[in-house]
Amino acid sequence: MTRVGRRDESLPDLMAEAGRGALAAAALERPDAMVVSAMNPEEFVGEGNFASLLATYLGLSRVPSLRVETATSSGAAALFTAYAAVAAGLHRTVLVVGGEKMTHLPTPRVAELIGRSIDPYERSYGATMPALAGIVTRAWMTKTGATLRDISAVAVKNHANGARNPLAHFRETVSLETVLESRLVADPLRLYHCCPISDGAAAVVVRAERAPVRIAGIGQGTDYHALRYRDVFTGFRATRQAARAAFRMAGFGPERVGVAELHDAFVPFELISMEDTGLAPRGKAARMVAHGETALDGRLPVNPSGGLKARGHPLGGTGVAQLVELYWQLTGQATGRQVTAQVGLAQSIGGLATSNWVTLLEAA
């Protein structure tokens, strides 16, 4: 994967860099096919027919390529699509490349485009992603008794991890005070509770042959597009459904997971996602963080990459970046932030948790 952050390179340049890196790491010259994920290359960079454009860019104009999109979880959807093609015997090797470029646009324009993931009616009343995330966070805090300090501890942890990741958007540690005192974005969320706008790309190769890491399970979950239709605001049905499907396919449960990359676009989502995936008992995630259990040297390291908060969130690239991090962790290549684990869990949220994915990777 590329370094994530404010990048001058074009989106095809970034994605080609990641794609070439994955092919080199897999010692593969030409894959049978490509699956590309970018959430909105049309409006972010003005390009359409993007899977084909990227194939030519990579010097792979003979390689069939298609694009998959499920909003901010598109990278995970691309892995599923590649996995299905290989598992069906239609291809033996598939290159998955995800990425996004946004930092060249004004922030309000980026927020507007990301906000299109929200139900049109709620959007018409001014709902934004941070506003809806704030509502969910307040509901979850009320139910679990978690405090702002609990939530802020996640940001402190993820920044500490990001400081050890040479590819992270943010490489500075932050103090609890800095997080708590940062400016309000959408009550109760403050600036340091929110992920940055990032450019970047990531890629993996899915192959039929035995590999250092195997895909043990993949599941997708969904929810009503509109927040107002949902029964509960204190967790995400889409994550629970995705985790159930992934664990069923894997044939084991959350107790085997040794490392996780969770979708902390807003840091309380890391806590909510721990509970939704079964990595934490309901209502206990905040305590686990407070006790250091999810730190790099804890029992279950969460977001060793720095997560969306510090590694950054290049939308269509994020779901793939999570898998790259887990691959590196499971194969002992996560220099400076290496943890010990046999099984990794990646969880990716699309829109306001309307199209979520859980992927389980296992070291061979």
Add this chain to the structure above:
Amino acid sequence: MTRVGRRDESLPDLMAEAGRGALAAAALERPDAMVVSAMNPEEFVGEGNFASLLATYLGLSRVPSLRVETATSSGAAALFTAYAAVAAGLHRTVLVVGGEKMTHLPTPRVAELIGRSIDPYERSYGATMPALAGIVTRAWMTKTGATLRDISAVAVKNHANGARNPLAHFRETVSLETVLESRLVADPLRLYHCCPISDGAAAVVVRAERAPVRIAGIGQGTDYHALRYRDVFTGFRATRQAARAAFRMAGFGPERVGVAELHDAFVPFELISMEDTGLAPRGKAARMVAHGETALDGRLPVNPSGGLKARGHPLGGTGVAQLVELYWQLTGQATGRQVTAQVGLAQSIGGLATSNWVTLLEAA
């Protein structure tokens, strides 16, 4: 599928209509998953996270849904994705829904958005889809000796078929003179050589169980994103590659095909595609049309639906609409335009032939 044309309904309304129709025809209440194809819902109708939005719209908010895009061939890519998931045993039933809505926008804006499928450098010099199609058509005419009358005969045939299709955009027959005398769009292409801008949607159910029609083969082919890099302009490598892959998977050749739906966005493409898929010997397609071999009562009816020319071309819906027509033809439900065939071939072109698909359907 819906009636194609200038529609007042919203894109989700049109796609939900098609989706409900397919579920009813398959006697299925809730599919295991959905695959959605729309080329550019963000810019055509201002909606993102579209697969999730559509699932909620269909009352299927619990059904995992993802969107697939390969420009104007997205519908065929969606079928491939659904097929792979079913063939891999990941789902037993998948609803595929494709559609697009464009007629509410000014034509120059639609042309601009479709033009994004073209290589950025060629686009920067003013290349448009009709302009590039005109170059290809001139090269092909020079090589094969086909005339403007030959090409125009395809438009006459497809309008005649469309007149028999209650869902077609254009339901009027046209004379050869009308086609030849229509205004010039991009030499040698005249207005009646070009498909209209259409709204519409189509849907199919892919299932693991035995069904009236089986998917015998699917192949994707590609080419350089830029026209200027290609070796030959007189055919499309992407179609040839897709056809080779589809026939290899099916285990039979073009001689078994009894009906075809080809991507006649510009009518000469129907002739070029007949040659590229092997349905016509190289350089002989025009003669086959002139002899009536591809008419409804001919040896090999091509575009009985009216094709993109007369049925219409709702971009993300077109690849699926072709499959619906073949399904109806193979199961004797194409009232008013029924042909006799056991095997149908659908060919879909993405961009200026950078991401093409060939799908083979066979009656059980």
